Amino acid sequence: MEVQVAPLRAWDDFFPGSDRFARPDFKDISKWNNRVVNNLLYYQTNYLMVAAAVVSIVGFLSPLNMLIGGTVVVLVFMGFVWVSHNKDILRRLKKQYPTTFVVVIMLSSYFLISYLGDVMVFMFGITLPLLLMFVHASLRLRNIKNKLENKIEGIGLKKTPMGIILDALEQQEDSINKLADYISKAKE
Numbered sequence: 001m002e003v004q005v006a007p008l009r010a011w012d013d014f015f016p017g018s019d020r021f022a023r024p025d026f027k028d029i030s031k032w033n034n035r036v037v038n039n040l041l042y043y044q045t046n047y048l049m050v051a052a053a054v055v056s057i058v059g060f061l062s063p064l065n066m067l068i069g070g071t072v073v074v075l076v077f078m079g080f081v082w083v084s085h086n087k088d089i090l091r092r093l094k095k096q097y098p099t100t101f102v103v104v105i106m107l108s109s110y111f112l113i114s115y116l117g118d119v120m121v122f123m124f125g126i127t128l129p130l131l132l133m134f135v136h137a138s139l140r141l142r143n144i145k146n147k148l149e150n151k152i153e154g155i156g157l158k159k160t161p162m163g164i165i166l167d168a169l170e171q172q173e174d175s176i177n178k179l180a181d182y183i184s185k186a187k188e
Contacts, residue, residue, distance in 0.1 A: 006160045008045045013143075021139045032138065033098065037166060039137035042145075044162035047136070051129035058125030065121040072116065073109045073126055080105050106130070 024032040040047070059066040080101070084090040094101045106127060113122040 003159050003161060003164065006042070006045045006162070008049065009043055014043055014046045015136075020141050020143075022141050024138050035140075035142060036134065036137040038142055039140050040133065040166065041160065041162050042142075043137070043140070044160060047129075047133045047162075050132060054129045054132070055125055058121060062121050062125075066125050068116055069109075069113050069122045069126050072112050073105070076109045076112065077105050080108075102130075 024035060026032065055066065055070075084094045084101075109126070110119070110122055113119060
């Protein structure tokens, strides 16, 4: 299946007034996780643009350290994904606690970067864009268009870059399994 880039959402959809933002329900982690995953899929191009702007500014100020930091984070992420696919206990941990998995990747990257170079580049060039994405995805309420687009990607009709990353973190598997269960129950 061909990877498609999601469309850039309008600014008034991405960052409207406070009526489209709400604090997540911290008591229901699965509902919060669902909101974050769906917003990451729906607004992925907007997040990419915001991250590119931050990375460009930091990269302009310190290009070599930004290159080292980005390389370290990518290699650590790929290493953790590879290990989690080969070790069942890590796979279950990644599936149950995806935020913890990402935090472990970021902390590991932080320690490697502190050993290799400038920590502030890591903080502003890599961590800040991820934090901005997570906060927006946590607070932004979903709309009908958001839900429809996510169902299309969830059933495999469309594949996007964020969908590939979320698959590596095993965050889309549940929605596909739920849909398959629903279809099998409907057939009965």
